[in-house]
Amino acid sequence: MYHTQSPEEYDVVIMGAGFVGVCQARHLLLNIPNIKIALIDPRPEERTQKDLKLGESMVEVAALFVGKELGLYDYMTENHPPKYGLNFHWAKDPTKTETTDDYYHIWNNRQTLLASFQMNRAKFERDLLKMNKAMGAVFYPGRVVDVDLTPGDAIKTVKVKVEDSYLELRAKHVIDGAGRKFIIGKKTDNLLFGAENLFGVDTGSAWVRVKNVDRTIFHNGYDPNGATCSHYYGTNHWFGHGHWLWMIPTEKDSKEISIGISQHRSAIPDNQINTQEKFYAFLKANHKILYWLVMSGENVDFHYLPRISHTSKTFFSPDNWYVLGDAACIFDPFYSLGTTMIAFAIESVTEIVRAKLAGEPDAERKRAAYNEFNLTYTRINNHLIKEHDKQLGNASIMSWRIYQDYMWWFGVIVPMYAGKWHLDLDFIPRYVKGVQTNLNGYSEHLCQQFSELVAQGKNIGFMDCYRADQLLGNYHPLEHFDNFVENTKLEPRRCNIFACMKYTSFYTAIWYALFLWKGFGFGLLKPRNLYYLFYHLNNAIQCAIGEIIYKRFTKDLPANSQIAKMRQEFTTYRHQPQLQKWIENVEVSVGKEFNRSVVGANDQRS
Numbered sequence: 001m002y003h004t005q006s007p008e009e010y011d012v013v014i015m016g017a018g019f020v021g022v023c024q025a026r027h028l029l030l031n032i033p034n035i036k037i038a039l040i041d042p043r044p045e046e047r048t049q050k051d052l053k054l055g056e057s058m059v060e061v062a063a064l065f066v067g068k069e070l071g072l073y074d075y076m077t078e079n080h081p082p083k084y085g086l087n088f089h090w091a092k093d094p095t096k097t098e099t100t101d102d103y104y105h106i107w108n109n110r111q112t113l114l115a116s117f118q119m120n121r122a123k124f125e126r127d128l129l130k131m132n133k134a135m136g137a138v139f140y141p142g143r144v145v146d147v148d149l150t151p152g153d154a155i156k157t158v159k160v161k162v163e164d165s166y167l168e169l170r171a172k173h174v175i176d177g178a179g180r181k182f183i184i185g186k187k188t189d190n191l192l193f194g195a196e197n198l199f200g201v202d203t204g205s206a207w208v209r210v211k212n213v214d215r216t217i218f219h220n221g222y223d224p225n226g227a228t229c230s231h232y233y234g235t236n237h238w239f240g241h242g243h244w245l246w247m248i249p250t251e252k253d254s255k256e257i258s259i260g261i262s263q264h265r266s267a268i269p270d271n272q273i274n275t276q277e278k279f280y281a282f283l284k285a286n287h288k289i290l291y292w293l294v295m296s297g298e299n300v301d302f303h304y305l306p307r308i309s310h311t312s313k314t315f316f317s318p319d320n321w322y323v324l325g326d327a328a329c330i331f332d333p334f335y336s337l338g339t340t341m342i343a344f345a346i347e348s349v350t351e352i353v354r355a356k357l358a359g360e361p362d363a364e365r366k367r368a369a370y371n372e373f374n375l376t377y378t379r380i381n382n383h384l385i386k387e388h389d390k391q392l393g394n395a396s397i398m399s400w401r402i403y404q405d406y407m408w409w410f411g412v413i414v415p416m417y418a419g420k421w422h423l424d425l426d427f428i429p430r431y432v433k434g435v436q437t438n439l440n441g442y443s444e445h446l447c448q449q450f451s452e453l454v455a456q457g458k459n460i461g462f463m464d465c466y467r468a469d470q471l472l473g474n475y476h477p478l479e480h481f482d483n484f485v486e487n488t489k490l491e492p493r494r495c496n497i498f499a500c501m502k503y504t505s506f507y508t509a510i511w512y513a514l515f516l517w518k519g520f521g522f523g524l525l526k527p528r529n530l531y532y533l534f535y536h537l538n539n540a541i542q543c544a545i546g547e548i549i550y551k552r553f554t555k556d557l558p559a560n561s562q563i564a565k566m567r568q569e570f571t572t573y574r575h576q577p578q579l580q581k582w583i584e585n586v587e588v589s590v591g592k593e594f595n596r597s598v599v600g601a602n603d604q605r606s
């Protein structure tokens, strides 16, 4: 018999307890004292093999978010595999793919300055749900069947089916973290599908999880002259025409890996890859090393997702609803940016909710600015995949493309995140405008040039994004241009983003000049190319001016206030060469402690 129970009131109701749901709940609980949160998910709390999900690899921003903002460094270290950057492989000859020797490689050759993680998603979600409950979140093991999205600050009602009963949960703020069920997206006509809305990206994906693999088929771990870190614990990307494959270790003890393909439909139709047999046959024909690897272990699961990409018109609505994670957007798993987009979005939502609950006057301004920022940042990630269908298989062009993507990732995005510039109301409009100009102009032009060179079959050399011996001086794309890691400039605005953007723009100009020279020779001098060269140099100058202003306004701010406080306290430090007495107290104090613990235990029992 169905019956509706009386409504429960919360500050925030989160629909879905996947990565988004459990991380958002923890972030809200850590940042807003006494907040009342409900989490809803039909999956059992004890997740099983059936609940294995994608999103098993993090990069620096997501790792900073999970480790630092959610306080989970110890948990991640103890429970999930480490990560050593991204490796990229292209077959020298597509008919011969038996061993790593048959591939050209960009190996991550060291531990990057900021460590990252791989993860077993079922385990992560199970453990975080428990932590959230222990911190006071209420979990409903049920399915959202409807949500009443009232306008503005009016209370919303979320209808949940738990076993045979219906419940109504009421809250001012409702978050859709229910992934591809698109609870709010469908209700509000908020979703955008189709290549025409996604810079032409049209991909599907097939993947397997396999345990107890013989990883020596991939690499035996011995590469004394090649790297100062593991190859296996990187996220390995394998390329070919119209596709790339990921290989991610998701469990240390059971030697479990996730291997999957992102297939561009223009090159590989759905019906050629949509079963496990076809997927394995594809591996056997095109990446035999991966075929041997999956055959060496026990298959755990297989999935096929015909349509990966979508986005949304609005992420954070003035009506206090929010779409995050897969419910909001995903373009392609290249570079593992899903959890990074989620990190930016979660911090934005927490700040909007905090400001709105506190009745702060700029709360709506924050909502509008953060919505713009997140839409813009995700558009960059969408553009990163543009024309991949033509370019992925070309080792030369892709190595240049990856090099430039790395320049902006480490040069700007990571420092921007670390300095909390994505929450800064003065910075956001300038950033959004700059990105829009860039996407419509330079990025578009460059993408066409990449495709032109692919069509010509030109070899313009191989760029290794980890090395410091290819561009100018000792430059390498992993440089941040501010010592925010060394000097823990982790509070808002402490990291000098203007210096980061200035140098990244300057080196991009150098990179672009070299690329034009290698790709087009004297074609470098075409007006459009020169225009974009000066565009980068001009950006560097603008950022230099921004840096002068920034330094003026922040000159009295310490790099880190905890350190400044400790240094202040230390001014009264005096060395005290003394020990406190202990020998005469040994038996007495141990006896007392013992008595106290016995009495305490007896009290509890009675």
Ligand SMILES: Cc1cc2nc3c(=O)[nH]c(=O)nc-3n(C[C@H](O)[C@H](O)[C@H](O)COP(=O)(O)OP(=O)(O)OC[C@H]3O[C@@H](n4cnc5c(N)ncnc54)[C@H](O)[C@@H]3O)c2cc1C
Pocket: 015, 016, 017, 018, 019, 020, 021, 040, 041, 042, 043, 053, 054, 055, 056, 057, 058, 062, 142, 143, 144, 145, 177, 178, 179, 180, 181, 183, 205, 260, 305, 308, 324, 325, 326, 327, 330, 332, 333, 336, 337, 338, 339, 340, 342
């Ligand atoms: C092929 C592929 C590979 C990817 N690889 C990566 C990667 O390596 N790294 C990365 O960062 N990102 C990756 N991503 C992106 C990844 O999907 C996201 O980063 C992330 O997993 C999204 O998490 P989520 O919480 O939004 O969704 P989910 O993890 O799907 O969680 C949604 C939750 O909502 C629940 N739910 C469903 N319906 C309801 C309902 N009616 N009521 C209540 N709850 C409901 C579900 O049970 C589920 O637990 C990949 C994506 C794809 C498509």
